[in-house]
Amino acid sequence: MGKWTLGVLFAATVCGISSIYLPQPLLPLLAEAFGASQATASLAVTATMLPLGLAPLVYGFFLDAVPARPLIALSLGLLGATTAALPFCADFKVFLALRVVQGLAVPCLLTALMTYLSTSVPPAAVRRVMAAYIAVTVLGGFSGRFFSGLTAHLFGWRFPFYCLGATIAACCLACLALPPDGRSAFLPIRLRDAPHVLAKPGFLTTYLIVALLFFVFSGMLNLLPFRLGELDGGYSPLRAGAMYCGYLMGIVTCLTSHRVSGRLGGPAGAMAMGAAVVIGAAGLFAVPATWAVFVSVFVLCTGMFMAHSVAPGVLNSAEAEHKGLVNGLYISFYYSGGALGTYLPGLVLGRLGFGAAAAVLVAAAAAATALAVGLRRSGPLPGSLGGRGGGR
Template identity: 50%
Template sequence: MRPLQLISILTTTVAVVCSLYAPQPIQRVLAAHFGVGLQTSALFITVALLPLSIAPLAYGLLLERIQARRMLMVSVLGLALATTALAFCDSLRPFLALRFAQGLLIPAALTGLMTYVATHSRPEAVQRSMAFYVAATIFGGFFGRFMAGLLTTAFDWRAPFGAIGLALSACLVLLLSLDPDARARFERIRPSAMPEILRRPAFLRVYLIIFCCFFVYTGLLNFLPHRLASLDSGISEMRIGAAYLGYLMGIAAALTSRRLCRILGGERNAMLAGLALHMTATALFALPWLTTAFLSMFPFCAGMFFVHALAPGLLNSLSDQNRGMVNGLYIAFYYTGGTLGSFLPGLVYARFGWTALVTVLCGMLGLALLLARGLCLATQAQAAPASEG
């Protein structure tokens, strides 16, 4: 892959992920504009995450026959139009409809980007290129939030959507540098394989662990702007966006996960350590200090992305067939946890307060720790039939 092509891929990845998370730090402004409360404002993220929980499986059949470049051009064009249109919404329903449309287009764009990286990198450079891709998705998650808060403070809430729409339009020009002959080669999805995979103890445990992790991650981040505003009524959207700076720790966690895994003595111990860090940082958010919330974001994100970096490798090391379905189910559990986490904790927050919300989230991570403790036995049970065969 030529340097210009890699730059085009990474820039587009950042822009696409920015479009997903931009509304999160400016929920208060959007809620005031549309005249809605805390629970309804959570839908700004929920409706975009919802298609991501099912789209990766649904796209499997379609993408076998579509060129990666063509899929990218169409999905990024649609995403640019939908994102720009958000800036012109004056009522809630069209806004949520456009967010849902974004949720349908984002997985197509990200799948095309990831596929292009995998099929156009030299075999010895695939892991390095994929590491850059993962880092770009994490950076996009931070930059989308920070930039939205900054532009909203400097201008108004419409500015971030206009800026991201313009950036996605510019990415269309960059994507013209990609070679047009890449086809997305995915293993054909067999629905009958799903119950077979879910009956495997190790697989189900890993799926439930990542479900719990992303439930907690999205649940805390989606309601964090309201919490920060309760601690400091004069806080600006720019400072709320800056609170997500700890998100960048995810890049370091993802890039060093394999080395740390070896130091900690394997995937099980490493996953336990990541979950313990994630849970400890989550508990710190219960403290009533703004500085603690800002600082806790760093270990909170590091723990989450460390587990997220380890889990797919563990699944694929245990799977000798149906990897398309194995990975598709992982993404489905991941985003289903995120979808539910972006909304359900708000019910607890609205009725019982922030401390109760944090307690529920810590309980979810406690469940994930119990699942991880049993992962060693489940892994052995999974490996036994393979060795007998």
Template identity: 45%
Template sequence: MPARHLAIVLYCAVLVFSALYAPQPLLPVLADAFAVSEAKASLLITVALLPLAVAPIAYGFLLQRFSARRLLIAATWLLAATQALAFFVTSFELLLMLRLAQGLIIPAMLTSLMTYLGSSAEPGQVARVMALYIAGSVMGGFLGRMASGLISTHLGWRWSFLCLAGAIALCALLLQRLRSDPPASFQRLEWGAILKVLREPTYLRLYLVVFCAFGAFASLLNFLPFRLVELGTGLNETGIALMYAGYLMGVVTSLLSLRLSDYIGGTVNTMILGTAVFLAALLFFTGSQVWVMFVGMFVLCAGMFLIHSLAPGVLNQGNDGQRGVVNGLYIAFYYAGGATGSFLPGYLYHGLGWHAYLGSLAVIVGLGAWLLWGLKGKLTHA
């Protein structure tokens, strides 16, 4: 794949994840603007994450009929249009509908991006370009939050949507320069294959681990802005967005996780360490000092990405003929956890307070640690 084409695809990956998470630091502002509760405002993230839980099943057949390039270009234009329309909304319900539309568009883009990369890269370069894709997705998660907070502070929240729409429209134009992707053998998921994988205790445990981990992770990232406002920190949207700088720890952790697993006895042990780091990170958020929570975000992301960067490798150690199903279900459980965590725990926060809410996250992560502990000694080279 030519370097310029790879750069265009990575630019697209950054923008997809930017669009997915850009509203997060703006949630308190949007809640005030539309006079809705914290839990209702958090739906702006939930409705965008929820379709990602069923995307591997719902979108697989499209790539049997259309090239990844064509599907990617069409979906990118649609995403740009929904971002632009958000500039004009006058009701929360309409904004929520636009976010739901984005949640339906983004899975098509992610599926197309990964398929295009996998089919266009040279055989010896697939691992490298996929690693770059993951790094781009992490960067997008941070840059989307940072840019939206910065733009909202100086121009207003509506402009954060419009500016991102312009960047995505530019991406759609650049995607026209990509060469056609070669035909890919993309098999649809079948219910029988799905049930067969879910009956495997090892796979099911790992799926539940990532459901718990990303559920707790997405939840804290979603409700942290409301906590910062509740504490009277005086942080504006830019200040809140900067709290997500720890997200960049995901790049470092992903690169070092395999090396670390060699030192501490395998990937399962390393993922258990990730849950311990995650639990320790929650302590940073029990107080009221902003700088402590800022540091805690780096610790939190280190723990989360120790789990997320290693779990797919463990899942792909066996069942060569079922890898499409195994990986598709991983994505489904990952984002199902994120969608659940970004919404339901908000009621606990609203009803019982911040510390009870953090306690519930600790229980969820602890459940993930217990599930991982049951895998010790059961996985080869893990």
């Protein structure tokens, strides 16, 4: 795979991930602009994550039978059009409807990208390329949040949507020139393949671990702008965007994850350590101080991406035939946890207070840690899920 092709694929990844999180630092502004409550404004993120938890299953089946390249361009085109249309919405229900459409386009894009990458490189390079892909998704998550807060602070809440819509359109045009992806080694898709994939040793446990961790991750970051409003200094879009600088720690973690996993006894050890770190992040987030919120994002991203960066590569290495389905299931579990995380902690916050919401996050991280420790103790599994991982 050439550098230009890899660059275009990674640019498409940044655009897709940025579109999910663009509204997150703007939630208080959206609540004010549309006359909505905090809980209702939070649906701007939930509305996109909910389809992300369901649609990849369908796309995973589909991608095992058709080329990924045209779906990448098609989903980018739809995503660019809806992003540019969001600031023109006069009613929040229309805004949410467009966000749901984006939630259907993004999983098509991400599943196609993961499948394209995993089938266009030699088998020995799959885990390294997938770790780099996860690092790029981290960059997308940071960019969508930080530059959204920055540009909204300077030019108003509508401007970030204009900018990202234009960027996605340019990326869509570049993707039209991608070379075909390799599909010849795949078997025709069968409905019974999903239970087969989930029944493989360690697969379901790994999916549950990433779902629980992303529940905590999404819950913390969705509560963050509102949490700032309760602390000294208050909320502003720039201040909220700056709080997401901890995302940059996730890039470092992703690029070193496989070397670290070798020292921790393999990918399962890395997932267990990452989940344990997330427990600490959730506890730190509950401290009523701005510095604690800022530091907690660094800790959260370190733990979250320590686990998240090794899991897709291991799963793809262990399943040679149904990569589209494997990646579709991964994204489905991942964003199902995230969708629940954007809603449930906020619901608990409104009824029982911030301490109870933080306790929910800690409990989810503890459950993920227990699953990862059990996976590590189960011994070597296909794709080195339970054994030692090699260095990068």
